[in-house]
Amino acid sequence: MADHWDKTGWNNLLVCDDILRGYTYELQDFVESVAYGRAPISGFELAYETIRIIYAAYQSASEGRRIKL
Numbered sequence: 001m002a003d004h005w006d007k008t009g010w011n012n013l014l015v016c017d018d019i020l021r022g023y024t025y026e027l028q029d030f031v032e033s034v035a036y037g038r039a040p041i042s043g044f045e046l047a048y049e050t051i052r053i054i055y056a057a058y059q060s061a062s063e064g065r066r067i068k069l
Contacts, residue, residue: 026042033040056067 029041032038052069056069060067
């Protein structure tokens, strides 16, 4: 019988996991934009382009072809 406390689907965390995922720099950018009254670097346009690239990568893998952006 499988123990319901098993670790199926869990990932091993890295020591610098927050830095590798960008959370640290995203938060720093937000705080600095408020403190210095400037627009954040990580705004809508960056988010939009990032999602376009990620979607194109999934589409490319699914269809087995290059996707032009």
